[in-house]
Every structure is written in structure tokens, then in C-alpha cells.
Amino acid sequence: MSETFDAKAHVTHMQALNELTIEDDWRPEVEAHITATKKAADLLLSFPLDDAEEAASVFVP
Amino acid sequence: MTSFDSIQADATAIADSVKTTELTATHTATASLDRIKQLNQALGAFTDVIETKALSDAQEVDRQVATSAYLPLAGVPFAVKNLFDIEGMSTRAGSKINRTNPPATADAFLVSRLKSAGAILTGGLNMGEYAYDFTGENIHDGNCLNPHDTSRMAGGSSSGSGSSVASGMVPIALGSDTNGSIRVPSSFCGLFGLKPTYGRLSRHGTFPFVGSLDHLGPMARSARDLALVFDVLQGPDPMDPAQADKPFLATTTELRNGIEGLRIATAGGYFRTNAEPEALAAVDAVAAAVGASREVEIPEAARARAAAYVITASEGANLHFDRIRSRPEDFDPDTRDRFLAGTMIPALWVQQAHRFRSWFRDLMSKMFEEFDIILTPTTPFTSLPSDTKTITLAGQIMPARPNIGLFTQPISFIGLPAVSVPIWLEGASLPIGVQVIAPAWREDLALRVAHHLQEIGVAKAPVAAL
Numbered sequence: 310m311s312e313t314f315d316a317k318a319h320v321t322h323m324q325a326l327n328e329l330t331i332e333d334d335w336r337p338e339v340e341a342h343i344t345a346t347k348k349a350a351d352l353l354l355s356f357p358l359d360d361a362e363e364a365a366s367v368f369v370p
Numbered sequence: 371m372t373s374f375d376s377i378q379a380d381a382t383a384i385a386d387s388v389k390t391t392e393l394t395a396t397h398t399a400t401a402s403l404d405r406i407k408q409l410n411q412a413l414g415a416f417t418d419v420i421e422t423k424a425l426s427d428a429q430e431v432d433r434q435v436a437t438s439a440y441l442p443l444a445g446v447p448f449a450v451k452n453l454f455d456i457e458g459m460s461t462r463a464g465s466k467i468n469r470t471n472p473p474a475t476a477d478a479f480l481v482s483r484l485k486s487a488g489a490i491l492t493g494g495l496n497m498g499e500y501a502y503d504f505t506g507e508n509i510h511d512g513n514c515l516n517p518h519d520t521s522r523m524a525g526g527s528s529s530g531s532g533s534s535v536a537s538g539m540v541p542i543a544l545g546s547d548t549n550g551s552i553r554v555p556s557s558f559c560g561l562f563g564l565k566p567t568y569g570r571l572s573r574h575g576t577f578p579f580v581g582s583l584d585h586l587g588p589m590a591r592s593a594r595d596l597a598l599v600f601d602v603l604q605g606p607d608p609m610d611p612a613q614a615d616k617p618f619l620a621t622t623t624e625l626r627n628g629i630e631g632l633r634i635a636t637a638g639g640y641f642r643t644n645a646e647p648e649a650l651a652a653v654d655a656v657a658a659a660v661g662a663s664r665e666v667e668i669p670e671a672a673r674a675r676a677a678a679y680v681i682t683a684s685e686g687a688n689l690h691f692d693r694i695r696s697r698p699e700d701f702d703p704d705t706r707d708r709f710l711a712g713t714m715i716p717a718l719w720v721q722q723a724h725r726f727r728s729w730f731r732d733l734m735s736k737m738f739e740e741f742d743i744i745l746t747p748t749t750p751f752t753s754l755p756s757d758t759k760t761i762t763l764a765g766q767i768m769p770a771r772p773n774i775g776l777f778t779q780p781i782s783f784i785g786l787p788a789v790s791v792p793i794w795l796e797g798a799s800l801p802i803g804v805q806v807i808a809p810a811w812r813e814d815l816a817l818r819v820a821h822h823l824q825e826i827g828v829a830k831a832p833v834a835a836l
Contacts, residue, residue, distance in 0.1 A: 323714035327691075330698050335707055342711035345772070346683050349676035350719035353726055356673055364724030365731065367569075367582070367612045 314347045316340040376401045378833055380592040381446040381541040381599065385488070388435060388445030395435070395445030399428035399490045402447035406492065406539045409836060412520060414512045415533035417452050418459060418494035431488045441488030442602055450544040451528050452494035453501060454478040455575040463577035464497040464527070466510045466700045467693055478575030479607050480544060480586055487602045492540060495530025499702040501546055501579040502686060502709070503527040504554050504774035505754075509702040513756055516558055517834035518800055522753040525558030525774070527551040531589050532559035538833035542599055546576065547585045549678055550748075550778025556589055556790040557748035557803025561831050562820055563589040564596045565778075567810050568785025569614035572607030580685040581612065582724075583678065583782060591831040593820035596789065597621040600813060616811060624814045625821040632815065634662040634743040640671035641746040644763045644776055648802055649747035652793040656745055656804045659828040660819065666737065666744065674730045674780035677723035679772070681783075684720045687712025704771060731784040738809040743819055746777050748790040748803030781807055789816040791829045801831075 320340050324331050331339055374387050376398045387393040403421055410416050424447070431445055450456070453463040455474035462469040477485065485491060496514040498506060506514040506529025514529035516522040517537035524533040528545025532555030535543050545552040547565040556563025564587045571586050578584055588599040601622050607613055636657045642650060657663075687694065687709050694701065694709045701709065737744070750763055754770060761770045781788050787810070790803035808816040823829035 319714060320711075327695065327713050329695055329710060329713065331710060335698075335703070335710070338703075338707035339710045341769075342683075342708050343714050345769075346680060346711060346715055346719070349679045350715075350722070352673050352676045353680065353719065353722045356670070356726060358722070358725050358729060362725045362729050364721060365728045366724075 314344060316344045319343060377405055377538040379541065381443065381590060381595040382592065384446050384541060385442060385444045389441065391435065393445065395428040395431035395490060396425065398445045399424050399447055399492065402492050402540055409537050409539060412515070413517060413533045413537055414496055414514045415530040415537065415539060416449065416493045417462065417496050417511050417530065420491055420493045424490050424492045427485070428490050431490065434488070442598060443484060444488035446489045446542060447492050447540045448484055448489045448542045448544070449491065449493045449495050449534050449540045450481055451497045451531050451546055453497060453546060453577040454481055454494070454544060456481065456491065456494055459494065461577050464499040464501065464508055464511070467697055468577065476575065479572040479609065480603050481575070483603050483605060484599070495534055495543060497529055498527035499705045500686070500690065501527040501548060501551055502705045503771065504550065505771055506555065507704070507756070515756065516753050517836055518560060519753065522755055523558060525555035525753060528555050528589065531555060532561060535559070535561055535589050535591060536834050537836060542588055542590045542595055544586060545589055547587060547782060548579050548583045549682060549782055550775035552587050552589060553748050553778045553788060553790040553803065553805060554775055556792070558753035560792040560794070560801030561589050561591060562593050562596050562792060563587070563790040564600060564813065564817070565782060565788050566600065566813050567787045569612050570616065570813070571603050572610040572613050574607050574609035578689060580682050582685060583681060585782065591833070593789070593817055593824050594622065594625060596820070597625055597817045619811070619814055621814045621817050624818055627818055628822045629660050629819055632742045632819065633740070634660050634745065634819070635664040635666045635741045636662055637668050637744050637746045638665040639667040641668065641777055644750050645747045646751040648752055648795060648798065649750050651795050652802045652804050653745055653747050655793060655795065656791065656823060656828060659823060659826060662745060666741065668737070669733065670730060671780045673726060674783050675776060677726045678779045678783040680715065680719050680723040683708065683712035684715040727784060734784055734786065742808065742815050744807045746805045746807065748777060748805040749774060750776055752800040752802045777805060781805065786810055787813040787816055789820045791820045791823055792831045793829060
């Protein structure tokens with residue numbers, strides 16, 4: 310899935326959404342980092358988790 | 371007054387000498403401060419040196435020793451990563467931005483614990499900005515260097531903790547470990563470093579990074595010091611919402627039990643294919659020394675590491691969102707671009723990572739029904755030359771900064787306790803750590819193995835020859 314990921318478009322979209330400043334010379338690194346994170350996420354999303362598997366939480370009401 | 375060398379001695383020996391009045395706390399504090407003055411410019415370990423208060427605290431310890439007060443760390447100099455609150459000082463957390471914050475109004479919980487035990491705080495230590503680092507490099511305060519070879523990294527993000535202890539400025543230091551930030555500098559600087567179980571020690575009064583993964587712990591030149599300090603650090607604190615309700619675990623008294631009865635295995639697969647020869651040799655040397663003949667595969671370790679990566683990027687970016695949006699130019703470029711990218715992560719990815727965390731915890735819990743200890747390399751290699759930007763592992767070129775912690779990340783991801791044990795291979799000019807991993811809440815087992823390895827001479831943590 311990472312092969313088809315358009316990091317430039319994602320960063321441009323999220324920059325506007327989050328009202329971020331990203332100078333031109335920072336952009337390649339930001340795109341590289343979100344690409345690496347997408348690759349990590351692909352690895353996770355391709356793993357079959359049981360529906361009963363819940364996130365561990367420390368929240369105590 | 372004495373021939374005792376408080377620079378070479380470990381904390382246990384120092385405390386014993388102060389308690390028996392062979393040595394005074396004033397003497398040990400002065401020796402530590404002199405050593406800091408002598409070496410800090412070259413190493414960049416301390417960002418803040420506390421001199422006047424340290425000496426007055428030492429005098430107070432001497433007065434208390436004279437009244438036979440119970441002080442297990444009497445006269446032991448220590449320092450803390452500068453994300454720990456120190457009363458009267460701004461907690462910079464390795465950043466430019468936070469150093470203009472108002473001064474802390476109280477010491478961090480763990481700093482107070484050490485002081486109450488008679489230890490003397492001599493300052494705050496350099497670190498990677500906001501703890502998002504494995505190198506020890508910091509654009510604001512200068513790079514923290516490795517005392518065993520000053521052309522190389524101390525490792526991070528608890529870089530000053532590693533450099534200060536390995537150079538003999540202090541016998542013990544506190545660090546934080548979200549993905550490996552105690553264990554990596556322990557490996558690079560040749561120290562014993564303990565990352566306790568997640569939720570064991572209070573983090574109150576420290577600047578966070580990733581609340582669901584943040585741990586605090588000690589670094590030292592002996593395993594018995596880790597145990598001594600860990601025993602002092604434990605205690606309930608309602609101010610840390612993640613602290614678990616667990617009874618005190620005595621570890622110092624357990625060290626004498628050695629490795630008898632422990633079922634010890636080495637990890638294969640992921641933990642061998644990504645390791646350089648020196649890392650494999652170190653694990654093999656430890657395995658041989660403790661009779662660990664079985665190799666086990668930890669399934670899905672790469673996914674565990676990926677999940678820790680996603681959670682860290684997202685949760686860290688959330689913490690710093692206002693700062694990264696309003697003052698991006700004031701960040702270290704090496705962390706800025708990662709935090710910016712971290713604001714762009716879909717919630718779906720993060721939730722999957724948290725659910726995988728539960729799955730992986732259960733898997734490892736089952737593995738520990740069969741074993742008491744699992745060994746891995748702490749880092750894939752020895753300390754890298756400063757300013758190294760990329761590394762090659764298993765034939766793949768990758769960025770250095772996020773990947774030094776390949777072996778530590780899957781373990782802290784599920785909060786297991788681990789001790790990094792320093793190994794000097796024959797003829798080696800640099801140390802490398804072996805990660806001794808125990809089941810949750812069993813720091814005592816990992817410390818027993820570490821102490822045994824030091825007792826038989828397989829592990830050692832000499833003060834660097836500077």
C-alpha cells in the first residue's frame with residue numbers, strides 16, 4: 310500500500326488542516342517521515358486482530 | 371583523609387564508606403564537582419551544574435550520618451536528565467522552547483526519593499530534544515559525546531546520563547526510556563541501565579514524551595547500584611495516573627541468589643538478522659556464561675516495533691502540537707520534521723497499534739511461562755561516529771536516528787523490565803549492551819542476571835580512561 314501513497318499530497322492536505330508552517334527545505338524530510346510511518350502502519354493493518362482485541366488503557370473513571 | 375577513590379567507586383561502595391565515616395559526603399560531592407569541571411566541556415554531559423546547593427546538601431548528609439540516620443545512598447553524587455524537575459530551575463527537556471518556562475517549584479518525585487536517601491544532586495544532564503532521539507545529539511546544547519571515544523555518540527536520548535556516569539562525573543544518573551532511551555546510551559557508553567516495568571515508578575515532575583510508553587530509571591556502573599537505587603525509587607505516588615498499585619519489590623537482597631533456577635533463552639529471528647557481528651558476539655558470550663542454550667523466536671517483533679513507532683509519532687506530536695504549530699523554527703530540525711509528520715497520522719493507525727499492543731503483551735506473557743529471562747542485543751552495533759545520518763542493517767539503508775532502538779522498542783512497547791548489561795568483547799575498543807529481559811514486575815530477575823554477569827567478569831563498566 311505504501312507504494313501508492315502520495316506523501317506530497319497528504320502533507321499538503323494535512324498542513325492546511327492543522328494550520329502548520331512547513332518551509333520548503335523541511336518538506337522532503339516531513340514527507341519521508343510520514344512515508345515511514347505509513348509503512349509501519351501497513352505492517353500493523355495487515356495483521357489480523359480478533360474483534361475482541363481491545364486497546365490497553367490506563368484510564369480509570 | 372583516605373585513599374578511597376570516589377570517582378572509580380560505585381554508589382554502593384561510596385555509601386558504605388560515608389556511612390562508616392571513612393569518607394564524608396562533602397568529600398564525595400566535591401570530587402564529583404571537580405570531575406565535572408574537568409571534563410564537561412569536552413563531553414557536553416551536564417547542561418546545569420548545581421554546586422553551592424550540592425555542597426550544602428552534602429554537609430547536611432554528614433550531619434545526619436553523625437546521628438546514625440538511615441541513608442542508603444549517603445553521600446552518593448547523582449545527576450538527572452534535564453526533563454526531571456529540579457526545584458528552582460526551568461525544566462528544559464532538551465529544548466530551546468521549554469528553557470524559558472518558569473522554574474520548577476519542587477523536585478521530581480524520584481529526585482526527592484534519592485535526596486531523602488542521602489544522595490547529592492549535582493545537576494541536570496544533556497538529552498535529545500524532547501526525548502525524541504537515540505543519538506545524544508542536540509542542536510541547542512551541543513552534542514553529548516561518548517567518554518570511551520569522543521568522536522562517537524553517547525547515545526540517546528538520556529545522553530548526558532550515559533556520558534556522565536561512564537566518565538566518572540557521577541556514579542549514578544536517572545534517565546527516561548520511551549523506546550530505549552536508557553538502554554541505548556547504556557549500550558553505547560558501557561553501563562548498566564534499568565528500564566523498570568511500565569507503571570512501576572512515578573513519573574510525576576518530569577516532562578513527558580509519550581505518556582503511554584514513558585518510563586524512568588537508573589543508569590550505573592554496577593548492577594548492585596541499579597538494585598540499590600531501584601529499591602529507593604519505588605513508592606506510591608497518586609500524582610502519576612499510570613503508576614500501578616504494586617507492592618514494594620526488594621531487589622538488592624535478591625542479588626545473592628545469582629542465576630540459580632532461572633530459565634534463560636536468547637531471542638532469534640528479528641533480534642539476530644538485524645544485528646551486526648559484535649552485537650551477536652556479545653549476546654553469545656552472555657548466553658554461554660549463563661548456560662542459555664535455547665534460542666526462541668519472538669513472533670511479530672517487527673510489528674511490535676512498528677506499533678511503538680506509530681504510537682510515539684502520534685502521541686508525541688499531539689503533546690507538542692501547539693509548539694510545533696506556533697514555533698517550528700525553535701525546534702531541533704531533527705525532531706521538528708518528525709513532530710510535523712506526527713500531526714498527520716490517521717487515528718485508525720494509532721488505534722490499531724494500541725490493539726496490537728494488547729495482543730503482543732499476551733503473546734509475551736505466554737512466552738514467559740516457559741522462560742524467566744530472554745536475552746537480545748541492546749543495540750544492533752556499538753556507538754556510531756557523531757553525525758552519522760544513515761545505517762545499513764541486513765542490507766537495507768535506513769536513517770540512523772530512529773533505528774538505533776530496533777531491539778529496545780519492541781520490549782518497552784509492552785512495558786517489560788529490562789537491564790542493559792555492558793560487554794567488552796576481547797580486543798574491542800568500545801562496549802556494547804546485552805538486553806536482559808524479564809517478565810512484567812520481575813525486575814529482580816533481570817538484576818540477578820546482570821549482577822551475576824558482573825561477578826563472574828563477563829560484564830563490566832569501567833570509568834573511561836580520559
